[in-house]
Amino acid sequence: MPSNPDPADHRPGQVPLLLAIAYRAMTDHFHSRLAELGREPLRPAHGYTFRYLADHPDATTVDLAAHLGITKQAASKAVAELQDWGYVQRRPHPVDKRAQSLTLTKRGHEYVHLADQLWAEVEQRFAEVIGPDRLAALDQDLRAYIDYVYGDQPVPFRPVW
Amino acid sequence: MPSNPDPADHRPGQVPLLLAIAYRAMTDHFHSRLAELGREPLRPAHGYTFRYLADHPDATTVDLAAHLGITKQAASKAVAELQDWGYVQRRPHPVDKRAQSLTLTKRGHEYVHLADQLWAEVEQRFAEVIGPDRLAALDQDLRAYIDYVYGDQPVPFRPVW
């Protein structure tokens, strides 16, 4: 069990930075686990792409671009990479001859599954440090805030930077 | 008071993403306040630069680069911008004739002060949503985790992306 920081060390306005640092630490952890397993160093945008494609079969490049908040050209480029690596397939769209239907390959689905496991691992490590009830509270609080800010609007994914 | 999210909505591994989204929401809030006040749209790297220069008088560009985790060329460019905008001054270094001593101007210090206020505002909004004791707990928990991960090593600032 780690030492417990002094609550009095709070300085007003430091929490946003703490969020960023903690997130950074977690992504570092995630990526180092990924590297240990010998996986391609996929970038965060790829992760969000996977997630979206897994949840939206027959999505098009334009759909994806809208979801990621980038241009269709940029989305197209990302998809091309993922296709080269065998994670995604482009097929003729069932009804629209202009469009392509994007689907995850088996390898793509496996990756999503692995990523889920790794993120859970990372979170678990966090839980070990602060305790499971604190984690639950934190989870709830962050969702409350995100809900408060975005309500039912779509949530921007990428940490902007 | 906002609705309270259901604790049961927790899915293992979602917390890292929630951190990212919440941070993104807060930076958006910060930047929109900045825009309201008619300030230049300084980028996060600039903020960290300010902070560092405020705390380390007579720092050099190389010091700054090391602190930010970027090359000295990139740091130099950032400093040049801030100098153009009147936030930073480059002066001959007191003892090393190769080096330049970087210092914040009065305007630079004012900006730091303003940024502190705005971040505190942002955090305050968060506190209103989740309650002050929850905020204190969250602050403490994040610091515990960051401590656990980095110990006494220097903390990487930038959210990597």
Place this chain on the structure above:
DNA sequence: GTGAAGTGGTCAAGCGGGTTGACTATACCT
């Protein structure tokens, strides 16, 4: 003291992930 190695800073070129703009082919509306 002097020469060699190290360090602060700049210039220039390149790269990656995004952008805008122009275009083709297909779809939809009236």
Place this chain on the structure above:
DNA sequence: AGGTATAGTCAACCCGCTTGACCACTTCAC
């Protein structure tokens, strides 16, 4: 049928950062 909107591509550019080469000065070994 004709006009407008949309999926996708190609090309050029931008921006923040990198690597590499270099100069001026500093530090170290002897």
